[in-house]
Amino acid sequence: MTQRTLLPLFTEGPHGSRSAATCHYRCADACFKPMPNTTDNPEFHEVAARALARRSVLKAGAAGLGALAVAGVNAAPAAAASAPAAAPAAARRGGGVGTAAFTPVKPNRSDRVVVPRGYRSDVVVKWGDRLFKNSPEFDVDSQTPQSAALQFGYNNDYVGVLPTGRNRAQLVTNHEYTDENLMFPTGRYDSATIKKIAIQSHGMSVVDIRRGRRLGSWEQVPVRSARGNRRITGTTVFTVAGPAAGEKRLRTAADPTGRKVRGTFGNCAGGTTPWGTVLSGEENFNGYFDKSGELDARYTASYARYGLTGSGSRGWSEVDPRFDLSTEPHEPFRFGWIVEVDPSDPSSSPRKQTMLGRFKHEGANVAISRGGRAVAYMGDDERGDYIYKFVSARRFDPRKGRAARRRNLQLLTEGTLYVAKFTGDGTGDGVYDGTGQWIPLTSDTKSFVPGMSVADVLIDTRLAADKVGPTKMDRPEDIEPNPVNGKVYCALTNNSNRGTSYPTDEANPLAQSQTRAELGGPLTTRSGNRNGYVLEISPGKGDHAATTFTWDLMLVCGDPDAPETYFAGYPKQQVSPISCPDNVAFDAVGNLWISTDGNQLGSHDGLFRVPVSGAKRGHVEQFLTVPTGAETCGPLISADQRSVFIAVQHPGETDGATFENPSSTWPGTDDFPRPAVVVNYLG
Template identity: 50%
Template sequence: MRKLLPIVGHSGGRSALTCRFRCGDACFHEVPNTSDNEYVGDVIAGAIGRRSMMRAAAVVTVAAAAGTATVGAARPAGAAATQPSYTKPTPPKGARGLRYSSVAPNTLDAVVTPDGYGYNVVIRWGEPILRGAPAFDPENQTAAAQAGQFGYNNDFLALLPLPGETGRQLLVANHEYTDEILMFRGYDAANPTRQQVEVAWAAHGLSAVVVEGERRSGRLVAVPRHPLNRRVTATSEFRLTGPAAGSDLLKTSADPTGTKVLGTLNNCSGGTTPWGTTLHGEENFNQYFANSSRTTDKRYGIGTGATERKWERFDKRFDVAQEPNEVHRFGYVVEFDPYDPDSVPRKHTALGRFKHEAATVRLTDDGRPVVYSGDDERFDYFYKFVGSKRMRKGHGRAVREHNLSLLDEGTLYVARLTGDSPAIEIDGSGKLPGDGEFDGSGEWIPLATASAEGAVSHVDGMSADEVFVFTRLAGDKVGATKMDRPEDIQPSPHTGKVYVVLTNNTNRGVGTNAKADEANPRNANKHGHVLELTERRNRAESTSFAWSLFLVAGDPDNPATYFAGFPKDDVSPISCPDNVAFDPYGNLWISTDGNQLGSHDGLFGVATKGERRGELKQFLTVPTGAETCGPVIQERRVLVAVQHPGEIDGASVEKPASTWPDGPGRITRPAVVAVWKKDGGDIGV
């Protein structure tokens, strides 16, 4: 019998410490989107098919196995652990790729995996990856040392092929943000030192590191000091490209050309390109900038006072009052070439400026790139960019340079969704509308088009530069649909359908905020949901689409949950979906952030097609205070980024809330984990 665990923590399931360092307490600030966009049609949180609706009144259970905890550390002294409440193992049945025993909800300070699976830590924060980098010493950390070591709070992960090096791959990781209170002993948040700030700058950004796999398992280990290993930090040089590059809106006293910027901040999820690069979304960049009084900055959540980290004390570019345009140079999609250690990463202005959660790519039939990206904010939008230039195949510098320019020319769109149920039937309670369906249609509204000849705005009253720099305001003007924190967006390589992850929005329907609509099914939505889009004629460049609710998260016992019509007594409970990825069989794997059901966050696989469509099974959970990020699903291994372990209210270096991954007496460290089948077989088969 499944037993939900008591809910602890902060709004949305996160701890207050997470909100403080990750997004600058965004949930406590005024909702940035105060536009009055109209909504056409509404749907209730439930998206339950007719057959599932009849089951909803019944009491259901989830039969799942208690996962084997492959523990890298014991629990902190005196800390209680909630043991998995499942007693009867589930046979490893399911869709191909999902044939493993479901892990039970739990609060163990460990990585918990299915029976028959093991894991290893691939790389931790601070491990040296560049030549000359010293061993990690948390008591004597310097910026120079950190710049040669693996960064902090790993998020998005990509594993790329490494031709000519058998058994090796190239791992690329985002480092979203820093938890100074968990990094520095005796940290004084009111008076950080220059050394602490400079270490934090160096701990942000990206890492590229070669990894090597064992032949008889999916175990991966980092290869230090490989020529392709690389660190990019908050002070590395970046190039602004595309239609807004050189705009007066992007010029600063340090860069009067408006084309060169130092650093990348708060890189959350990302994507890989068919031409062999990686994309990285700058998300909660607003929290690093102080002292703004502008309306345009308020729309992006830029504060009027000091920042949490106080970086503005050490570099004036983080003080909007002194450098008003510096903040305009963040909030883009970064393109990184991991195969060229000397390349300068690019920030693509043609993809718009907002809190990019991710950037995922598919190609049109004639070889043009289409990039999907969500703006991770309550009541903000999701976008699509359709390139106008075709990808070239082959090798050589000319081909490489051409492909690196593909995301600089094309049209940027924002989504507007329409429902097919009368508004009177939508009350936010979870009641099924009269037509028994939760779906509708949508359109991609053009915002601006960039070409070699120049850029053209499609938004009245805004220039092209303004659209690309103040993209949120452009979405407001054209009446885009306000969503419940659009995060990762993934097109399926098997069906072409596009999956849009909405993590949660507890402000939905509260006070004067927008109420439930068809695409955002619940008022006070604390568990989130997943939309499934079908582009017209299944063509990536189409300007219209159909949509339906694929998954409405929460306790399966609750009638306002939905699992694509699959029987709810055979699914795992899930809350707050975030990053997603596809496995080789077409299943969607979902990581969570801020579980509101009382369990630790985890990773789940769900079938998207066939007779088992909607079957969702938990694959792992992460340690105390941690978030599951960056899943990579291969035939013989699963990679996850265990982000911010121990990020619990009241925790510090002196008083850790987690002892993962290295045990008591050692500092808590974010890390990348590889999970594999102990018998050397394929995952989930």
């Protein structure tokens, strides 16, 4: 094996390539603040640390100090997943990205989407593009709240593509947050106008798309022919669904019924349901609220657990008093939900699904259990928070027709909400793995948390979960079931405090470290889970509705030459470096695709393909990188494996960048950056 030099750590931001600006605008500097979860519930890293200690002793006794790595070239691979389903004919002929060989993209810092040789990358739709016949052309010097509501929104994240015909589909994406520093020429707009435009630039977009001239390419349908386009913004009216609808904490002066909410924001990942709707997760909603006076003492514990301090810096209360916690203390209870949108009906009311609980949802993804129940997996994206799932009371109706659709649209309103507890297996077998259980929190009719009603559990889900002893995780982000092998995969992005203020366990393992002496600089030690993990969950008896599971850490990410990294036992010298997994997706043959956010290893973020079974299980290969300052979001592999969609979010969002002095001008249509959805294909 050729020994490589450890890759350099990024130094420009608090989280590797993620800038301080991104931390500020997206999550209100959450990682600089105390963790909201102050309970003594077990940490995932404690479980993994015990395994590491056992493993280190065993390896040291057998091979000396040189074998103290967690897992290396000679490590035994984790148990293989179930055999994948047969590949589609196109993939077997070598035409699909699931089976086709490509030369992995090397780590780089190019201000473009870099794809393997032979592939092309096209912009499908970008910030400001027209969606309707009455949409004005985008003009950065003439933005208005009205025009923003008729154009493609800012900072696209989740990407869903729902076929509507042989050569047509609907692209659905979230617009997570705005960066006013990059959106507006200095001095061009007054403060109130900027805030009103920002509110309309949040939310979601539904865009009609069609196949392009090249195999695998897609393009926006001209607005004169588009019938399904839709914009959902920060003021669109949502219906509140599920058991918490109408509860007093959801009632405000503007909505005394507690059943109608204006807007959605902080929308991160999502999922497409088997019945054809799209789920979107409201994540960092706490940073949108400020205060003009004292906070309501009734909600001190709840506010603290959700990071609601009234210190939000967006100042939206200047144009809408509902964002002032002192004026409207109930408004934040109306956010932090999973929202459901029906793209097939542009006139339908989007819904906030209270039965799925309220927390900082990364997203929600649905599988159908053996008994026909809809099972939604969800992560709460904060250091020290939990993984959840929901199991419907009713069964999914696979038939076509309006009656079946009406029934399926009610699946997420009744059922049981669970939170996960992980336990290490204690065998010292060289693999981070163990067992787990889903602890029930509430059904739609009965709470299982003493002293809390059904509504209490659903509105203050974090407080309810704290009481039943689940496992604290390292920022559980996207979590999705693999439709081929039936297992569930979760991206645990990172936790730089792991191993210090956060102990370690088998599911949240060892503190990683690297010294500046290794890089030619002064000596420093960096502890913690800086590069993240990918968690693999096997439902009990292969049934998503089961209340038990087994688990393993399929990937311990980072530089392959670093001793703590692990790639499901695959030879480490053959994998691409990967850091900070964020979103996951699957192709038709069951490969895992991982997008990253905040690369710590000296490269821009990217997208990676990883087989989950067979001889190549754990073989991480980088498929692309994104431009300067950007994050790779919303990966989606088309069913025919010809198209790889990604959302390029916050290009140019680096510290010190401004509209007049940008660090990126991607995608090259203007002299300032524009977030966009991109399709990549063999060209």
